Structures are given as C-alpha cells and as structure tokens.
Amino acid sequence: MKLILTTSIVIAAAVGTATWFSQTSIGDLTEKQIAARRQSGEQSIKRESVLVVKAVANAVALPLANSAYADITPVLDAAISDDKASGDHRVQWLVVTDDVGTLVQATPGAPDKAKLAELEQLLKTGATAGSVVHARIGSGTSWVYGAPIEVGTRAVGALRIGVTTAGLEQELGASLVQAQVRAEATRNRVWLVSLVVLAIGIVLAALQGVQLARPIKVLTAQAERIAAGDLSMRVPHKRRDELGVLAGAFNYMVDEIQDLLVEQRQKASLEKEMSLARQVQQAMLPPETLDVHGALKVVGYCMPASSCGGDWWTYRKLSNGRMLLVVGDATGHGIHSAMIAATARGAVEALSGIDERLLTPEQVLRAIDSAIRQVGDHNVLMTAFAAVFDSMNGILHYANAGQNFPYVVKLGATRILEDASIIAASGNPLGDRNIAVEIRRGSLQLRPGDLFVCFTDGVVERANPSGKLFGDRRLRSALTGQPLPDGPALARLRDLVVNTLEAYAEGTLAEDDMTLVLCHYDPASVANRESVVGRGVA
Secondary structure, eight states: OHHHHHHHHHHHHHHHHHHHHHHHHHHHHHHHHHHHHHHHHHHHHHHHHHHHHHHHHHHHHHHHHTTOGGGHHHHHHHHHHHHHHTTOOOEEEEEEEETTSOEEEEOTTOOOHHHHHHHHHHHHTSEEETTEEEEEOTTSSEEEEEEEEEETTEEEEEEEEEEEOHHHHHHHHHHHHHHHHHHHHHHHHHHHHHHHHHHHHHHHHHHHHHHHHHHHHHHHHHHHHHHTTOOOOOOOOOOSSHHHHHHHHHHHHHHHHHHHHHHHHHHHHHHHHHHHHHHHHHHHSOOSSOEEETTEEEEEEEEOSSSSOSEEEEEEEOGGGEEEEEEEEESSOSHHHHHHHHHHHHHHHHHHHHOGGGOOHHHHHHHHHHHHHTSSSSOOOEEEEEEEEETTTTEEEEEEEBOOOOEEEEEOTTSBEEEEEEOOOOBOOBOOTTSOOOBEEEEEEOOTTOEEEEEOHHHHTOBOTTOOBOHHHHHHHHHTTOBOOSHHHHHHHHHHHHHHHHHHHTTOOOSSOEEEEEEEEOHHHHHHHHHHHHHHHO
8 A cells, every 4th residue: 555655755756856847948949039039139249330330330321421400300200200110219329429539319217327437438339330339337228339421531520329128038038938838738647647656556556455455464464473482373365366376485484484483493402403513522632831840841722623523632641751652633523533533542542451561553553553453444544653652762753644743943052042953754654454554653753842743734734815725835934943941931932833824824714723832851950850849959
C-alpha cells in the first residue's frame, strides 16, 4: 500500500517537476525571443531614423543656406506628421541649427539650450552610420540622432532629432504578458493531471493493501514465532503469485535454519574439542622459559599454523650433565598431524622410561619411525632431528632424518655471535612403509660459547605478502651480531628471531608450523656459579 502510494506521489511529483522545468524553459525561451525581437526592432528603428534624418537634412539644406527660415518649419512639421500617420510615433522633436550652432528652428517638445548642449556632448561619443550620429539618452527608450546639413560640400548647419522606442517596448511587454498567461494555463492543466494521477494511486493503494494484508500478516506472525525460537510452524504457500513464492521460500528458510542450528552446535562442539586438543598439545611441549642443565642453556618456541600442528620438540636431562634434544615435524598441520606428533613424542617418553642408555640419537629416531609406521592406513611422514649434548666435554652426538640442517654459531671474544656453520647430515623422513629408514648420524666438538640452533622448515619458509620466503640467509643474519652475555640473553635472542619473522610476514598467516630451539654451551657460566657458591661458603 505504501509502495503504490509512494509511486503515485513520485509520479505526480515528477510530472509537477517536469512542468516546472518546462515552464522555466518556456520563460527563458520567451525572454530570449523578446530580447532578439528588441534587438532587431531597435536596428530597424535605427535604419529608419537614419533615413528620416538624411531626408529632413536634405529638405532643409537650401532654405537654411538661403536664410529662408520660414520654409524650414513646414518641413519639420511634415516629418512629425508623417511619423504619426504611420502609427510609429517615434519622432519626438526636431531641431535645426546654423553653421555656428545657433538655434534656427525647433518643433514643440524640443530640449532647451542647456539640454541641447548635453546632447551635443553625448553625440560626440555616439555611433555613426555614414554622416549620421546617434546615441542613447540615459538608460531609457530615448535616442538622439544628428547629421550635418550640407549644400554640396559646404556645411550650412546641423539637424538633431529625438527618437523614442517606447512603442517597441510596449509591444514586447504585451507579448511577454501573453506568453505568461499561456504558460500559466498550461501549468494549471498539468497540475490537474498530477492530482488525478495521485488520486488514482491512492485508490489503487487501498485496494492492493486489502489484498496483500492477510498473507503478509501470516508471514509476520510466523517471523515472530521464529524470533521466539519456535521453528515447528509453516506458512500456507498455495497461492500462485509472488506471495506464494515468498511463503515457500519462507518455509525453506525455516528448514535451513533448523539444519544450520544443528551444524552450529556441531561446530561449537568441534571448536571446543579443537581448543582442548591445542591445550593438551601445548602442555606436552616444554615451557618457553629458559632452562639450565650444567653448562647447557636451552629455550624454544613452537607455534602451530592452525589450532593444532605437527611440529613438536622436547628435551630430557640425563645423568653426568648430558641432555637429549629432539625436534620433529609431521606432514601438514591440524588434528591429524598433531596426533602423529603426540605418537612420536610418546615413543621418546616410553624409550626414556625403559633405560637412559637407550637414548642415543639414532635409537630415538628409530623408535619414532617404528611408532608412526603403525598409525593410519597411509604413510605418515615425519622429519626429525635428535642430539645428545655432553656438557662436561662439549661433545655433541646427533642423528638427522630429513630435518633442516641445524646451525652452530660461534661466540666471539666479546660474547657477540659471529659466523654460523651448518651440520650437514640428512637422511630420509621417518614413517615411510615403502622404504627402509635411513638415518644420518655424527658427532661434533662444541667450543665454549657455541650456540646450537635447530628449527623446522616452517621458519625459513615463512612468506611475506608477495610470496617471498624468509630463507636461511635472513635467519643467520638475525642470529649473528647479537650479544649473548648471559642466560636471559638467550631468551631475548629467541624473541628477537620470532619478532623478525613476524615483521617480515607483515601480518600474513603462516602456512606451516614453526619450531625454533636454541641451546647454548657455556661452561663459563658454570665456573661463575661455582665461584659465587665458593665465596658464599667462605
């Protein structure tokens, strides 16, 4: 009902607006036509006035030259009589002066001597048409024309004629009034049509409103029931018009809402389970705080790309100042990868619970391979690196199964990290049922102050918005040149590398899990602690 009524009002307003614009355009056009007629009429009056001036000047030339001033008056009267007889009434007065400017003859209404002198000054700046000069008097409808009276080539006097265009202005004014009257009559007719259209629209709105009100009320009542949580009712949709289609769509929407609520509950339950799984996985990882075991300091960072991830790391403190470090990366990320990571970590925990002597790097990786080969119907791959540090002599035994090559960063004399070298030991990933496991192992003598850096591929493959990877070079640059005076500095170095990664990514979401572990071999810190303890006992 409102729609039809609004449409009718808009149509009526459009008609009225169009009428107003048309009337405005007609008025502008009329004014332009009148201006053009005024210009052409004035030009015609100027041409006729010039002819009259020349004719009168020629007629009074001989009487003026012979000083027969009585013969001049009939000529001037005849000029005014001819103008009145034509119905123009343009010539107002005529004045004849001799060659020295003395007034010889003038018709009634002619200006006095002072006014005539003003007109002479005005003619000096007037427009010329041959020998005739003319100028407008003020801004009204009066004009003055002047011409020399000559006999042959000798000037014997001057003629001045006053001309008015008042008749032309009256004619144009009457035309403008007639145009305005016609425009007003047209506008009234258009307004009448607009009112008729509006009245018809109101009637149609009332009729349509009655027909549409009932089904719309039913839809409104059903919407209120849905808002209250009642999804059991349905709207009758047997009508064959748009309201019937709307009712069918409404019922379909209610069915979809029911399905959506079920999916929402399931999604909420899954999200809760995912959150719990993430909490469990994070609880399985070592804390992010710095830990010390003899001359070894260790700190790490592990961040999954989604709720759960396939990256993991762990360390165990062994006897005689030794420490086991394991870093693994299961294929992909998510719940599936997290379960594989948990299985691998469980294998390490189970092995460490049997006998500490079994915790060699190679044996740890073989235990992980044996555990994850039995998981699922498909091959589940995992790259892993295991190392045993001996803080008593600085010897590092390691084994690698497809994991990124770790770094050993040298600490300079001023305790500034200098050049970084890699531990080039590869091997194939664990868990492949089709090939035998191949593990590369070796050992390395760490120098006092050396920093051992182990990481997964998610670190060096972190991409920025343009898709360019972070890479090994940027990782080594972030590590070298940094001071490492004490234990807390190791945690600060870890945070620096992580912040550098995030700054490089510029907010881009990580596509893979990231794990970074720093282990610092620092016998000097043990000596310092023993010195402090000794001084305290003394």
